[in-house]
Amino acid sequence: MSIDVVDLRNFYGQRLGVVARRFVGRGIRSLWRDTAGQRVLGIGYATPYLGLFREEAERCLAFMPAGQGVVKWPTTRPALSALVDENELPLVDSAVDRVLLVHGLEMTYDPAVLLREVWRVLAAGGRLLAVVPNRRGLWARMDTTPFGHGRPYSRTQINQLLRETWFTPTGWSEALYVPPVARGWFLRSAVAWERTGATLSAPFAGVHLVEATKQVYRAIPARREKRRLVPALEPALSPGT
Template sequence: MSIDVIDLRDFYSRRLGIVARRLINRSIRAHWPHADGMRVLGIGYPTPYLGLFREDAERCVALMPAAQGVLKWPTARPTLAALVDQFALPLPDAAVDRILLVHALEMSDDPAALLREVWRVLAPSGRVIAVIPNRRGVWTRTDNTPFGHGRPYSRSQITQLLRQTWFTPTAWSEALFMPPVAGGWFLRSAMAWERAGATLSLPFAGVHIVEATKQVYRVIPAYRERTRLIPALKPVLVPSSTATRG
């Protein structure tokens, strides 16, 4: 279900992609105003959005799945992007403070396994932001953008998936209320669409943006051991050896 990295790069280089990046970055920044001294990891195709944290974070790295491909990032600096197996990230446990998932869950063949790997590498006090296509949005109904590929989700489906993989959703927002049309008027009025959609709580945004925390103490089901009933034995009189000889 993955989309090729070249198609992703081309989308974000066009006018519609530039506007989409600006609107989604606006919502991400509202959740995470800063990342001073933190270790930030992006998974999927997060490079259009990691620039928010690259200058302030202690470390800022992008990991892209093998099925998608990888591009050099940043272009004019030492590379901070790598091609990985998304189900076996090359990081130790609790290694990062913030994880940004973009074009990741909806493209993954096993999103639950991906989130469990995210849980493993995230620090106990860490946070995750996932940008996920909204199944009720207009953007999922066209192949002209990356948000029309893969599996879109409703809010309830995202909540269930996160809880199954030991995360707790803590904050929600939406972005891309404007139609995915590259016409000049739609692009110029994009911010007005965002304000109107957020004010009216419209359900047709292009993407969900959910922040979640790691459940450090997971609920483990307790099983009560069934008591085994041992049958009582009736006492038997055994004749003594002296009585036998007499």
Template sequence: MPLDVVDLRAFYASPLGHVARRFIGRAMLRFWPDCARQRLLGLGYSTPYLSVLGMQAERTIAFMPAAQGVVNWPSPGLSASALVEPTLLPLPTASIDRVVLVHALEETESPDDLLEEVSRVLNPGGRMILVVPNRRGLWARMDGTPFGQGRPFSRRQLSALMRGAEFSPEHWTEALYVPPLQKRLLMRSARAWEQIGAGLSLPFAGVHIIDATKQFYRRAPLRATRRSFALRPVLLPQASPTPRAANPPARPGTG
């Protein structure tokens, strides 16, 4: 069942949602400390993070999938959010500098098509932050949060998807080591969970966070040339036939 925008908004208003926003947002800011003069697009439910990254951006847009629903964002002023089909974005090719995907890849039926469409709207050398549930993490195994919905991914799966869409990962980190439970003790100790988990490189983080760059050119596929060593008949040139005379000379003694 697709995520609903009402449930997403309620999650980020909860104490556990504040924890997720804080630690994921910190990782994003380490990757992109400055988005000044950049055209920034958020796809999925990215508004909790666009509010942090897009403060100095030239333009910030929030696209939300049709199956999820849309909310007005930002609440004051003109709305910069819209309902879209994620694999058919209403944007010209190479019109965006940076893209943030949150609650998007795990919800789509075709991850390959989604990343191809993101690559299309990005400028050559444009950058993408991808936040995806970790297949080995606790958050993907418990459906009480949005990160427990949809399809989680492993590092190998994400690497293959990005390679197919011509993205090159520049930075890779994990976040949300704290168990996804609405317990005050866990909320208070969330920072310690993050420090211990990151310091020991534990495998059960809740999400992967990847900063990737769109490649400047597409690789030309190398096709193997098959050589056949079967013996083939050799056609040799034949002698040209001598044309016959129309009236051959009479033989001696005849006539």
């Protein structure tokens, strides 16, 4: 289900990818305004957006799934990226404060396993920010961009999945109202598309941006003890009597 890392890198090097990075990055920054002193981990292909936090965060790391492949990041500094098994992240429990999940949730074969692993490596009160294709948006319907690959989600589906994996959704946003068309007029009018879509709360945004916090104390459903009824034994005579 994964898309190759070379295709991801090439997309973000094109004009449409630059537009996507601009608007998605703006949405990410609106939810995470300050990461000073925080340990930030990107999972999937989050490197186009991790640069927003690299200078202010205590540490930034980029984990890329084995099925996708890995590229060096940052390109001109010591590498902070690594190829990993997304279901067994090479970190101890509670190792990071923030996780940015981009091109990850929709690509994995088992979203619940991935999110539980994210839960494990997040510190108490840690925050997850996931960028997920909107199943009602145009970007999920066209495979000419990475957002058209994998499994898109509705808000209801994301909310249910997060709660099942011990997260509490705390913030929502959308981005990419502009159609995924790499033509001059659409790209030049991208700002107008974004502004109009956000003002009208239009349902056809390309991606959801959802922030969630790690739920440390999970409610354990009470189970009523079942009573087993044992029938009374009837008296019987032994064969020798």
